[in-house]
Amino acid sequence: MKMPNGKLVLITSTALIAALSPAFAMGGGGGGGGGTPSQSAPAYDPAVDYQKGATAFRAGQYADAVKSFKRVVGAMPRNAQAQYLLGASYMALSDFKKAKGPMTLAVKHDDKLIDAKRDLGIIHAKLGAAAKANEQLAALKVLETNCAAGCRDKKQLKDAIAQVEAALVAGKTALGPVRPDIYLAQAVSADATYVEAVALINEKRYDEAITKLDNALWAAGPHPDILTYLGFANRKLKNFEAAESYYQAALTIAPQHRGALEYYGELKLERGNVAGAKAHLAKLESLCGYGCLEADELRRWIKDAATSAS
Template sequence: MTMSVRLTTAAAVVALGFAGAALAAPGGGGGAGPAPSVSPREDPQAAYQAGVAALNAQNYREAIRQFRSARRALPDSGAINYALGVAYNGAGETDDARESFERAARADDAPAATRLQLGLIHIAQGNRDEAVAQQTALAQMISACDGACGDARRAQLQAAHDQLTRALAAPADAPQADPAVTGWIFPNVEEGRAAYAEAVGLINAERFPEALDALARTQAAIGPSADVLNYMGFASRKLGRLDEALGYYREALRLDPAHLGATEYLGELYIQMGELDRARTQLARLDDLCTYGCAQREELARWIERAE
């Protein structure tokens, strides 16, 4: 069974919008998932982008307000919790920052510098053992970073580890790096558009680790997007990281319960996981969504037929 996705770079760039606009994704839009959907009155992507703008202006209170709004849509998002942690740190609310970074660290899409940020907070608070634990965790992540992890991710983890190591080795009275501005640059929306187009080309070339890095940059720029999460799930599946793919598809469907691509691909993932009944549930959902038929419904039906 093969997974096919082809989207031209030009189409991707045209489809990628600004705050609140959808991106073009493999399989198009549509599909229901197991997570509750986001209220149509909420716009987590707009809130995220407003948070980044406030953060860049050092308006930390407004950044916190906006990132908290975005987090209500995706409470477990590594990217959103990381951004919120940076905002809390800038406002001097280190306990809340630590909690946000800890939540980010539990997510598959956490920026590589998440544990660097945690370590710097622990150093500032005099919790050296906790900072060393973050250093050890980074070393373990680097050791586990294989071909599916990718060179870019490995380099980011190494840079975070090296910076935390230097901070731990510095004298206690030495000035420490400001965690609010350390380890992560928030790209602007135009950079996000370019990263998305890059990701499309990399996926079409089956360069999936690099595609995930480009998609992470897209997400950092534009915020929550069902299309980007769908792509992240697709690339993760191709790398054999099925649990991560499941999480991305569920997040995509939380944002957009009518996302055709994520609905189809979640069904395909269930087949890979040996859960044929769940795949049939996804097919039934596509029957509801595709009143006049659609390619996603037919493709998932073929997968199920081959698996039976």
């Protein structure tokens, strides 16, 4: 999440995790079965460790933060937020060699994450890898060039470029701890962010919804409901690869998540994978049987697809 001053905001709220229950997560994703997206709890909830890590980071307990974020990325290696915060925790401990790996993965899994590009550049500079630091500097300058007048990231990009340039000048001479430029806030409205995102999806305002859901993801960590709706909104924008990755992430945490199973099945139909959609339907039928809204909706999609093909 970004504040007006360009800093990344990690909103930590156990209220959001508690609130994302079947009764709370309503709205049906703006065109799915109309039912609740989440009816089954994950066997392991990485969002809990994410919150523990955020709390430890805020308290300056970086070794404890590392332990928590390592558990999160162990379960969700493609989660850019947790990879970034793991790298940031190592940076604060002056362990730049260990920071490099997760920060590299954060950039890989979210190539628009300005903070990760900035900090990866700083890490490389401190390790004496000037060429690699310059790669991140160049990437930031490309983002700045593409950031038109009025672009909300303009100041953040300018500051990030200046910090990487300063790190390159200092090089390995300044190997002290670096606390990345993150503003960690305790938020009382984190749960409302998710509700607002669902409302935006129902109004088909998908770009705005993705921004809200991204904020909620930074706040709560990898929660299957948030990931499912991110998949749905991206799918509606024809960002099929991104949508698939979010659905897969949701099902990694909660394999019986009915909303993710339905929407992922619909995505497979849109991509011509009828057999894959039918496999999702069979899974839903085994989970909730007769009268299951998600199964009914996916069954209708499969029937309509067959009719259109004939």
